[in-house]
Amino acid sequence: MQEPDRSNPFDRRTFLTRTAAGLSAAWLTSQWPAMVSAASHAHAAVANPAAAKFEFFKPEEAIEVEAIASRNIPSDATPGAKEAGVVYFIDRALVTFASDSQAAYREGLQEIQTILAEKFPGAKKFSSATPEQQDTVLEALSTSKPRMTSSRRNRPNSASQPFFETVRYHTIAGFLIDPDTDRRGNKDGVGWKVIGRENSHTFQAPFGDLDKNYPGWQPVASEKK
Amino acid sequence: MTADKVRYQTSDEVDFVIIGSGAAGGILAKELSTNGFRVVVLEQGPYLTENDFSHDEIKVLQEDLLTNHPKLQPNTFRKTPGEKAKPQRALVYGRAVGGTSNHFTANFWRFHEIDFVERTKVGAIPGSTLVDWPITYADLEPYYTKVEWEVGVSGLAGASPFDPPRSKPYPMPPLPTKSSGVLFERAARKLGLNPFPAPMAILSQPRPGRSACINCGFCLAFGCEVKAKSSSLASMIPVAEKTGRCEIRPNSYVHKIELDSRGRAVGAVYFDSRKNIHLQKAKAVIVSANGAETPRLLLLSASSQFPTGLANSSGYVGKNLMLNSGGISLGVFDEQLNDYKGFAVSRILHDFYELDPQKVGFYGGGGLDARFDMTPINFAAGGGLPPDTPRWGKKFKDTIAYNFTRTVEVFSHGTSLPKEDNSFSLDPDLKDAWGLPALRMTYKDHPDDIKLAKWLNEYGLQILDAAGAKQKWTYPIEEQQFAVHLLGTCRMGADPKTSVVNADHRTHDVKNLFLCDGSSFVTSGRGQPTMTIEALAFRAADRITALAKRGELSA
Numbered sequence: 001m002q003e004p005d006r007s008n009p010f011d012r013r014t015f016l017t018r019t020a021a022g023l024s025a026a027w028l029t030s031q032w033p034a035m036v037s038a039a040s041h042a043h044a045a046v047a048n049p050a051a052a053k054f055e056f057f058k059p060e061e062a063i064e065v066e067a068i069a070s071r072n073i074p075s076d077a078t079p080g081a082k083e084a085g086v087v088y089f090i091d092r093a094l095v096t097f098a099s100d101s102q103a104a105y106r107e108g109l110q111e112i113q114t115i116l117a118e119k120f121p122g123a124k125k126f127s128s129a130t131p132e133q134q135d136t137v138l139e140a141l142s143t144s145k146p147r148m149t150s151s152r153r154n155r156p157n158s159a160s161q162p163f164f165e166t167v168r169y170h171t172i173a174g175f176l177i178d179p180d181t182d183r184r185g186n187k188d189g190v191g192w193k194v195i196g197r198e199n200s201h202t203f204q205a206p207f208g209d210l211d212k213n214y215p216g217w218q219p220v221a222s223e224k225k
Numbered sequence: 226m227t228a229d230k231v232r233y234q235t236s237d238e239v240d241f242v243i244i245g246s247g248a249a250g251g252i253l254a255k256e257l258s259t260n261g262f263r264v265v266v267l268e269q270g271p272y273l274t275e276n277d278f279s280h281d282e283i284k285v286l287q288e289d290l291l292t293n294h295p296k297l298q299p300n301t302f303r304k305t306p307g308e309k310a311k312p313q314r315a316l317v318y319g320r321a322v323g324g325t326s327n328h329f330t331a332n333f334w335r336f337h338e339i340d341f342v343e344r345t346k347v348g349a350i351p352g353s354t355l356v357d358w359p360i361t362y363a364d365l366e367p368y369y370t371k372v373e374w375e376v377g378v379s380g381l382a383g384a385s386p387f388d389p390p391r392s393k394p395y396p397m398p399p400l401p402t403k404s405s406g407v408l409f410e411r412a413a414r415k416l417g418l419n420p421f422p423a424p425m426a427i428l429s430q431p432r433p434g435r436s437a438c439i440n441c442g443f444c445l446a447f448g449c450e451v452k453a454k455s456s457s458l459a460s461m462i463p464v465a466e467k468t469g470r471c472e473i474r475p476n477s478y479v480h481k482i483e484l485d486s487r488g489r490a491v492g493a494v495y496f497d498s499r500k501n502i503h504l505q506k507a508k509a510v511i512v513s514a515n516g517a518e519t520p521r522l523l524l525l526s527a528s529s530q531f532p533t534g535l536a537n538s539s540g541y542v543g544k545n546l547m548l549n550s551g552g553i554s555l556g557v558f559d560e561q562l563n564d565y566k567g568f569a570v571s572r573i574l575h576d577f578y579e580l581d582p583q584k585v586g587f588y589g590g591g592g593l594d595a596r597f598d599m600t601p602i603n604f605a606a607g608g609g610l611p612p613d614t615p616r617w618g619k620k621f622k623d624t625i626a627y628n629f630t631r632t633v634e635v636f637s638h639g640t641s642l643p644k645e646d647n648s649f650s651l652d653p654d655l656k657d658a659w660g661l662p663a664l665r666m667t668y669k670d671h672p673d674d675i676k677l678a679k680w681l682n683e684y685g686l687q688i689l690d691a692a693g694a695k696q697k698w699t700y701p702i703e704e705q706q707f708a709v710h711l712l713g714t715c716r717m718g719a720d721p722k723t724s725v726v727n728a729d730h731r732t733h734d735v736k737n738l739f740l741c742d743g744s745s746f747v748t749s750g751r752g753q754p755t756m757t758i759e760a761l762a763f764r765a766a767d768r769i770t771a772l773a774k775r776g777e778l779s780a
Contacts, residue, residue: 071617071618072617072618072621073617073621073622074618074619074622076619076622078626080622093283097283097284097287097288135618138617142616142617168616168617169606171617172602172605172606173282173283173602173606175605176282176601176602176605177281177282177283177601177602178279178280178281178282180280181279181280181281181283181284183281183283191601192601194622194625194626195601195605195625195626195629195630196561196563196626196629196630197565197601197629197630201280201439201441201442201443202439202440202441203439203440203441203442203566203567204440205401205402205403205440205567206401207401207403207404207440207562207563207564207566207567208403208404208560208561208562208563208564208566208630209404209560209561209562209563210404210407210408210560210562211401211402211403211404211406211407214402214407216402217381217384217399217402217410217421217422219384220414220419
C-alpha cells in the first residue's frame with residue numbers, strides 16, 4: 001500500500017474520510033471500503049515520482065518538444081508546461097491514447113526545423129533559438145485554426161489535425177490532467193494551481209465568493225413584503 | 226457478494242430479456258424482477274463499478290471509458306435523405322452497465338402538461354409531424370414521483386410557479402447553491418423572472434449504500450465514485466440483482482431479435498466478448514437500448530416476415546428523431562466563483578417553457594440554467610474561453626489562470642420539433658467492428674428550433690449582463706450535427722400507421738415485444754429527457770406486469 005501524500009495534508013483519501021465522518025452514519029454500509037478505495041486508488045498510480053525516462057522520444061526530441069510546449073504555456077511568475085512535466089505526458093500519450101500521432105510528431109519536429117532554417121538561417125535548433133524566434137516559428141506552424149463548436153466541445157478530436165493543433169491540445173492536457181493519474185502530466189498539480197483549482201476531489205459549500213453569504217432560496221413574494 | 230447472483234442458461238426461457246441496462250433498462254429490470262419475474266439484462270458495454278471510474282479526462286473523454294467507441298462503432302451523418310452520409314462521430318451514449326445515466330448531468334425536471342398535448346393546443350406546424358402523446362401528464366405523475374423517491378432526486382417542491390402538479394414533495398432538499406446559482410438568481414429576479422433550485426438526480430443526503438454528493442467537480446461525462454449520482458448502476462441495478470431473479474450480462478451485444486413462425490419474439494441474439502453468437506430465450510423481449518440503438522436493432526432484425534425492419538409496418542422505426550435545441554452563453558465575473566466545485570447546476574428557470582408563437586414568431590419553449598460543467602482540460606482546450614483568447618502563449622496562460630474560477634455558463638435547452646426526415650437508419654456501406662451496418666444519422670433542425678435556440682441564447686446573454694458579467698459571449702447557433710439526447714425514433718401512439726409502440730410500450734406488430742427508452746417519446750419536451758425516460762420505464766413496468774399476469778404475453 002502507498003503512503004499518504006505528506007506534502008498534501010488534504011490528499012484524497014484523508015479528506016474523503018474526514019468529510020464522510022462528518023455525515024450521518026446511515027450510509028456506512030458494507031459499500032464503504034469500496035468507496036474509499038475508489039476515491040484513493042488513482043492516487044496510488046503516482047505514488048513514486050516518475051523517473052525521468054522516455055518511452056517514445058529520443059532525448060534530443062524531448063528537448064525540442066519541451067521547448068514547443070513551453071512556448072504554448074510559458075513559465076513565468078508561475079509554473080508552465082516545463083514544470084508540469086508536459087513532455088513526459090506527451091511521451092506517454094504517444095505510446096498510449098495518441099499512438100496514431102507518432103508520425104505527426106516526428107514529421108512535425110522536422111517541419112519546425114525547416115521553418116526555423118528558413119526564417120533564421122543562423123539558428124541551429126528550435127530549443128536553442130530565442131523565445132521571439134520560437135514564437136515566430138510557431139506562428140508560422142499554426143496556420144490552421146479549426147473552430148470549436150458548442151455541441152462538440154466536450155470531445156475534441158486530436159487525431160487527423162495539423163501538428164500544431166495536436167501539440168497544443170497535448171500541452172493543455174498535460175498541464176491540466178488530474179495529477180492523480182498515471183499519465184505523467186500536471187506534475188505536483190502545478191497546472192491546477194495555476195488555474196486556481198484546488199487539488200482535491202472533495203469539496204464542501206460554500207464554494208465561491210457569492211454563495212458564501214447567500215441566505216438561501218426564498219420565494220419572490222416574501223422578498224417583496 | 227457475487228456468489229449468490231443468479232446466472233441463467235441461454236436455453237432457459239426467462240420471463241423477460243431486456244436489452245440495455247441504462248435509465249430505462251435498469252428500472253425495468255428492478256421493477257420486473259421485484260415483481261417476481263425472471264429477467265436477463267443484456268448490456269453491450271462492460272460491467273464497471275465505482276472502482277473503475279476515474280477523473281482522468283483522457284480516459285473518459287478521449288478513450289471513451291463509459292461511452293460508445295467511434296473506432297469500434299463508427300457512424301455516418303448527413304443533413305437530408307438525398308445526400309450520401311459521411312463518416313463523422315455524430316452521437317455519444319453510455320456503453321456500460323448503467324448506460325447514459327452513469328455520466329449524465331442529472332438535471333431532473335418533469336415534463337409539463339403542455340408537452341403531452343402540444344398538437345391539440347397549437348395545431349399543425351408546417352414541416353413537423355407533431356402529434357399528441359397517447360398518455361397525459363396525469364398518467365405519468367405517479368411515476369415521476371416514483372423516480373424522485375426510488376432513484377433519488379434532490380429538489381424543492383413548489384419553488385417554480387410553472388411546475389406541474391405533484392402528489393408528493395421531493396424526498397430530499399436541493400443541493401447547495403453554487404456561486405453561479407446566486408448570480409443567476411439575482412439577475413433573473415432583476416429581470417422579473419422566477420429562478421428556482423434545480424431538481425437534480427444527485428443525492429443531497431446519504432441513502433443506504435450511497436453517499437451524498439461530495440462535490441468533486443467531475444460530474445458531466447464522468448461516473449460517480451460515491452454513488453451520489455442517481456444512475457441506474459447506483460440505484461436500480463443493485464436492487465434488481467438482490468432479488469436473485471435478475472442477471473445482468475455485460476459485454477453482450479444484441480444484434481437480432483429472433484421470431485418464431487407465428488411472428489412472436491423468442492429471444493435476443495447477441496455477440497459475447499469473444500464474438501461468439503448466442504440466443505437468450507425469453508417469453509418477452511424489452512428493448513431499452515436508447516433512441517439510436519433501439520431502432521437500429523429493429524432494422525437489423527428485418528426478416529421475411531418484416532422485410533423493412535421488425536415492428537416497422539408504420540415505416541416510423543428510426544424516424545422523427547429529436548435532439549433538443551439549445552445553446553450556451555458564457556460570462557466572466559470579477560468574483561471568484563469556484564464553480565468547478567460540485568455538480569453542474571443549482572438554479573434554473575422555466576418562465577419561457579411556453580412561449581407565445583404570436584409574440585416570438587416561432588413555436589417552442591425552453592429552460593435556462595446557470596452551470597459550470599467543464600473539467601479543466603476541456604475548459605482550456607476551447608470549451609470555456611472567450612473567442613478572442615490567443616490560442617497559445619503567455620496571454621493564453623493568463624486567461625485560463627484568471628478565468629477558470631470566474632466563468633459561468635447560461636445553458637438553454639428547448640424544443641425539437643419532430644420531422645420525419647430526421648432519423649437513425651442503417652448505413653448502406655459502413656460497418657462496425659462486428660461487421661454490422663453502422664448507424665446513419667440524418668438531421669436538419671426545424672427552422673423554429675433554430676429560432677428558439679437563438680432566442681434563448683440571447684436571453685442567456687441578457688441574464689449574464691444583468692448579473693454583471695465583465696465579459697460575455699455565446700457560441701453561434703448552428704444546425705446540430707451531434708446527438709446526445711436521442712428521442713422519438715420509435716414513437717408511442719394509438720394509431721399503428723403513425724407510431725411504433727402503443728401506450729403500454731408494446732409494439733403494434735409483435736405482441737411480446739416492448740420498446741421503452743428515449744425512442745418512445747412523441748415530443749421532445751424542453752430538454753432534460755432522462756427524468757421522463759425513467760418515469761415511462763416505471764409506468765411501462767406496471768403495464769407489462771399487468772399484461773403478463775393476465776397471461777397476455779404467452780398467449
